[in-house]
Amino acid sequence: MKTEAVYFVGIGGIGMSAIARYFINKGVYVAGYDKTPTDLTKQLQKEGADVHYEDNVALIPASCLDKEHTLVVYTPAIKPSEHKELAFFIQEGFNVLKRAEELGALTRDYKGLCVAGTHGKTTTSSMTAHILHQSHLDCNAFLGGITMNYGTNYILSDTSRYVVIEADEYDRSFHHLTPYASVITATDADHLDIYVTEEAYLESFSIYSNKILPGGFLVMHTGLKMKPNVQDGVTIYTYSREAGDFHAENVNIGNGRIVFDLVSPLGNITGIELGVPVIINIENGIAAMALA
Structure with missing residues (x-):
């Protein structure tokens, strides 16, 4: 099926809007529903998305009614039994996917650099994307927040084979991903x-x-309760502020600055200064540098 239109049920969600921006950048017609207008939905409209705010099948644009060429993506926060538009698409036999399923499909052919975990995902994935985007490697990125550097939750590269993904555990969404590293x-x-x-x-x-x-790697914070179950050929590293394969030394905090040295199996880097000088970002920065 050649996708000519994508309809998002819950287009204003942070993860959904990143995928919407991907398709907008690819020149595909994008439309969708959300419950209320927000700064994010208004920005999507400025970028070319057709958005409405009432659960009403009659408001679905005609361009999204050709089921042979329309993809429907929905957030797991919305249940088909509770949403008229989503129920319509399912009953009419459209190609309907959860957000995580579509994200997994979009990124399968890239080298996925994924950030999972209860907290720190958005900051760490944003840092990883910034490191790579500023380098000769570049990257694509689907992020769980609007970055201060770029003012968006989606970064596009026409040349890079890397994609940075915030791997969400809600509804087991991250099981649809195939990371090269995480x-x-x-x-x-x-x-x-x-x-x-x-x-x-x-x-x-x-x-x-x-x-x-296989051939990739996992970087885990020290002391986690989970037991990794990696495939053969996947290397496991650990990190934290003070211990692990990747850790910080010579941390200097003062005058609104945080500077430290990174110790890693690949060699040490001295005099790293955090752009956002918050103590927790020492660990987030270590994780981002390990992944990048």
């Missing part, structure tokens, strides 16, 4: 409405670690 920042139990128990939450991260492709 960071796992933390595994403090979360989303227990989905997972119910901490054991199930940790098991989900173990399953995710098995998605990393």
Whole structure:
């Protein structure tokens, strides 16, 4: 199927809007629904998306009614039984995918550099994308926040084979990804409405670690409860501020600045200064440099 139009149910979500921007940049017609106008949906409209704010099948643009050439993407936060438009697309036999399924499909042919974990994902993935985007390698990126550097949650490169992805554990979304490499920042139990128990939450991260492709690597924060289950040929590293394969030394904090040296298996880097001088960003920066 040649996709000529993509309709997003929940287009204003941070992850959904990044995928919408991907298709806008590819010249595909993009439309969608969201519950209320936001700065993000208004910006998407300026970029070319057709957005409305009422769950009404009659408001779906005609360009999105050809099921042979229309892809429908929806957020797991919306249930088909509770949404008229989504139910319509499913009943009419459209190609309907969850956000995570489409993100996995879009990034499968790239070298995926993924950041998973209970917290620190957005900052670490944004740092990773910035490091690569400023280098000769460049990258694409689907991020879980609007970066200060670029004012967007999507970075496009016409030449790079790398893609930085914020790997969301909600609804087991990250199981649809096939990373070349990944960071796992933390595994403090979360989303227990989905997972119910901490054991199930940790098991989900173990399953995710098995998605990393042979020849790639996993960088885990020290002391995590999860047990990695990587494929043969995947290297495991650890990191933290003070210990692990990647860690900081000679940390100097003062006068609104944080400067430190990075110790790594690949060699040390001295005099690194954080652009956002917050103490927790020492660890986020270490993880980003390890991944990049």
